[in-house]
Amino acid sequence: MNSQHDDVIAVDSAVPAEVSELDKKSRREKIYTRAIEGRFQRLRLYTGWPLLLGYFLLPWLMWDGREAILFDLPARKFHILSLTLWPQDLILLAFILIIAAFTLFTVTALWGRLWCGYTCPQTVWTAIFMYIEQRFEGSRNQRIKLDQEPMSWRKLRKKTLKHCGWGLVAAFTGLTFVSYFVPARQLLPDLLTFSADLGAASFVLLFSAATYLNAGYLREKVCTDMCPYARFQSVMFDKNTLVVTYDTDRGEPRGSRKRFASKESHQGDCIDCELCVQVCPTGIDIRDGLQYECIGCALCIDACDSVMEKMGSPKGLVGYASENALAGQKTTGIPPKILGYIAALLVMLALFTSSLFNRSLVDISVSRDRGQLYLPAAGGLIDNVFEIRVTNRSDEVATYRIEAVGITGASILGEESITVLGGELFELGVRLRADPSNLPFPGTPVLFRAVSIHHEAIYAEAESRFIRPAL
Ligand code: SF4
Ligand code: SF4
Structure with a gap:
């Protein structure tokens, strides 16, 4: 039979008196969270797992014989599935960042700190570390007691297992992060055989240590004392924000x-x-x-x-x-601030899409040979030598015709067409011959063009100058 006392839920009734005291004291120094289940925690689980799996598995995914996602900094190429981005495409990266920012503003204005609570890496990794802590050190009250106990074999074993678990997750996190810049299939064996590049190994260590520190120790302090987003998001809140x-x-x-x-x-x-x-x-x-x-x-x-x-x-x-x-007040219509965010987001999406689909698939740059201004040739003609760099920004092999326009009768000596592998840069020395009588200036403008022989609409051009001696 239930007594009246049984029907009352007292404050922390399951906790011994000495633990409650410790609890109050420890709350000021360290937060011991109690595990809880419920519909929102299930939601966090369902949204968190796909993101975690994506983060850890993407560097291992191959696409057309290379990593599906690879930010190849030495080659200055970013591979995202079938798309290869070059430094010239940085504007696309800027658009992506702006779109992400406006998406965050819109979501925050509508639903508050949805990003912080459900998807922010700091929250997700802290939850993983807390789960490991609970597995090895027990419930909230057991952890409080354990921390107050003098060191013993039992305590040492529990703490060691917890730190090993944290270390393993932190190491995989660091390794995965660097794998977005160095192919994972090369990085992992290199690390295991101690033959990895020193820079790559240092970054793995750095990111692993940062993960360990942030999710294991700093936890909520990152959100409350370090994250700038927590400070300025109140400007996005209004009376309708959830x-x-x-x-x-x-x-x-x-x-x-x-x-x-x-x-x-x-x-x-x-x-x-x-x-x-x-x-x-x-x-x-x-x-x-x-x-x-x-x-x-x-x-x-x-x-x-x-x-x-x-x-x-x-x-x-x-x-x-x-x-x-x-306050019992009904919301009518979408507030102007939200409409503004959505409008800015749509404009950015339109600009991004148009820039992505209209970007040139070939790039050309020209520089003059620094050795000599001009070379005399037979018949009173003059030669100039140029260095031409053609970048094939598509993923397929392409052949380009090199043309020089702007000077009557000028002709390229030697190779006039080049074949460039997808995503590669081709450097070519070009000797251009012209009649001085067709050069109105000591430095006459000349336009070099690389035209795809299969798709004439794909071309790029760059200007230089043809130098002649004073007449
Ligand atoms: S969980 Fe918090 S708000 Fe709910 S009854 Fe207990 S003290 Fe009150
Ligand atoms: S951080 Fe906010 S939402 Fe999360 S438990 Fe604390 S008060 Fe609740």
Whole structure:
């Protein structure tokens, strides 16, 4: 038979008195989060896993015989599936960054810190590290006790296993990150045989150490003290933005109560169990109102929903709500700020698409031979020597005809066509011969053109000058 006492959920009733004291003390120094399950945590799992799998597996994916995603810095080429981007395509990268920024602004204005709570790498990796911590050191209360215990074999074993787990995840994270710049199939064996390039190995070490430190130790401090996004996102918020909130009208006055008792008593629905505080990764109390430390992870919603379920009260005492919704005001239409973000996003997407599909598939640059200004040739003619660099920016082999236009009767001596592999650069020395009588200036402009012999519409041109002696 349940006693009256059994029906009351007391504050941290499962925790021994000495642990509760330790708990209060430790909260100021280190946050011990309690694990919780619920619908929003399942959502985080479903959204997090595809992103994690994508991050770890993409460097191993091959596409047309090469890595599907590779930022090849030494060759100054970025491969993204069948697309190869060159330094000249940096504008596309700028568009991608601007599009990402406006997407983030729009999402934040509509749904608050969705990025921080569900997809930010800091949140995701911290969750992985916390999971490992719980696997080896136990529940929240067991971890608090373990940290207070003097060193023993048991404690050493638990701590060592935890740090090995963290180290393994951090090492794979660092290795994967560098694999976006150095092919993974080359980097991993090189690292295992200690024959990796020193620069690549150093970066793997650096990113592994950063992951270990950020997700293992700094955790919420990255969000609360270091992340600039946390500071300026409040300018994107308005009264219609969805944020995690505590329903004060329904919850107060808080305090222990019997199940199903809120309707009869003058007591609010909050039983002051502090479960919402214990699960919070940033250690805040959502009942104190909207705080910039809140990353919108919804752990407190799941925690409070589980308590409300046990108490026989409706869920949602802590939940997603806008300021207007809490005040009982209806939202009409889309606010101008959101419309502005969406309009800017659409313009950027249109510019990006047009730049991507209209970018030239061939590039040419010309420089004069620095050795001699001009060379006298038979019959009173003059030669100039040029260095021509043709870049095939497509993924297929292409043959180009080299033309020189702008000087009557000028002719190229030797090779006039070149074959360039997809994504490669071809350097060619060109000797151009002209009659001085057709050169009106000491430095007459001449245009060099590389024209695809299969698609005449694909061409690139670059200007230089043909030098002649003073007449
Ligand atoms: S208050 Fe709630 S939503 Fe905000 S960080 Fe803490 S647990 Fe996450
Ligand atoms: S808001 Fe919910 S979880 Fe937090 S103390 Fe009150 S009843 Fe407990």
